[in-house]
Amino acid sequence: MEKEILKNLYFDTALSIAELVKKLSKSTPSITKVINRLLEEKIIIECGFAESTGGRRPIQFALNPSLDFYILTISADQYFSTFSLTDLGQNTIVEHRDVPLELQLANSFDLLLSEIERILTSSAIALDRLIGIGLSMPGFVNSELGVNESYPVTHPLYKIKSKIEKKYKIATVIENDSRCIALAEKEFGLAKNIEHSLIINLNWGVGLGIIINGIVFKGESGFAGEFSHIPLSDNNTLCSCGKRGCLEVEASLNAAIKNTENDIAKNEYSIYSTFVNSNLNKIDALIEASNVGDQIAINNLGKIGYMLGKGISTLIHILNPKQIIVSGRGAELGRILNPQIQIAINEFCIPEIAKTTQIQMSKLNKHAQVKGTAAIVAENHIDRILTK
Incomplete structure (x- = not known):
């Protein structure tokens, strides 16, 4: 249940126990027990009161802003890619926007890796502070298998997820760009x-x-x-x-x-x-x-x-x-x-x-893909902060 609570606090910023009970369809005592444990471990904090709906205003909870954890995202289109490092409050730490990177080029994977190295160096964030790496790109992306079937099996971008994981030893997720944008609109936008x-x-x-x-x-x-x-x-x-x-x-x-x-x-x-x-x-x-x-x-x-x-x-x-x-x-x-x-x-x-x-x-327009790509990392791997 910890993971579900952390995910909801990432997407909604601040929630009360009553709101979490409604979202997760769990009992108030079970949610309260987990909330108290996360408070004790300083993973979440109290952040004021929700608006009153009649009666006593409920306390809201949020992810601790001093948590030293980050998400690295690569949001690619056919010709340009944006590389971003964000914290768990969705604040941008470093961003290299619209980096020329044509996916059809034979050396596109090498260019992508070099840009990852550049943003990690410029941020000075240690790899063990990343909860995950997210990659969104156009094409026939099979997120379950971690492959992009728009490319031949021999192309480096076909198994790009496993190649990034092998190099950095960090959990990586890959998704189609349009589905990431849909997720961004669902969690943060008009949907x-x-x-x-x-x-x-x-x-x-x-x-x-x-x-x-x-x-x-x-x-x-x-x-x-x-x-x-x-x-x-x-x-x-x-x-x-x-x-x-x-x-x-x-x-x-x-x-x-x-x-x-x-x-x-x-x-x-x-x-x-x-x-x-x-x-x-x-x-x-x-x-x-x-x-x-x-x-x-x-x-x-x-x-x-x-x-x-x-x-x-x-x-x-x-x-x-x-x-x-x-x-x-x-x-x-x-x-x-x-x-x-x-x-x-x-x-x-x-x-x-x-x-x-x-x-x-x-x-959200041009920012939707970046927000959605970070969201898929949080959705899958935000519980890594519990083990770190």
Whole structure:
């Protein structure tokens, strides 16, 4: 029960015994006994009183902020990775954001290891103070087996979990990036306390996290949520998966970037061509261009918004969720995407079904993957503080 209590205090920051009893469906005496033991061991502390619901205000408990334990996370997309060290209060100790690291390169694993060494050195945190390492990345990630089946068995990224564990002798978890983002939204974002939600990860590609009955749904083999490869595109462009007609070729930020660059090649003027020289990440250049009102960037973002809405209409018809959240980097573009998404929903979705689903833009946006990756470490290994 200690692990469950510690997990809930990590996710909710502060809870009373009554709240823990409700969350864990355990008796008040059993929860109180564990709380007293954790207080005695200085693993948790009293942190004031909860709001009164009538009668005496209950004492709240939190993880001890002086605990010297940390989580190392690697949050990767196709071209960039963010390396973070956070404490158990979810405070960032050191972060190296948007480090260029193209996963398809033959030396990608070596680059990843060198960056891990760099952040550990810059933080001066000893390895034995880490409760775990979390890695989130795109692709067919089987978290139970600890492999990424998007790569050949001979590729270093296929068994990346075991390779990291072997080198650092630290428990490591690996998960698909979109499922990590879904977990972040469930625990810290707009999906908190919502039983059924769909979370779209809009980045270079288009991913999907599915929350059913408050649990992140993975499917039979762990690959549920391959939203980007639904054949909804009339474009004959070849997708990264090797098929044609995938939603991703018209509804991703990568598609908006390619269309913008094609327009510039046809002598259309766009300030994106200036911003791309001062930004390492093309997504940042596209966002910056749209923020200053660049018509080419806005037009191409509107196109992916419309296609995204077409895909969302399919999801609404199949799953009828309470809400659909657009998260990841694309959530920063909500003012441009949202109107086009709604136009497509109006066009393709049955009104009686669509009216019960809310479309929202995440407030976590680009931070969601990092928070979700740390959360999977806490979910699996926070009890390591008991043995250390």
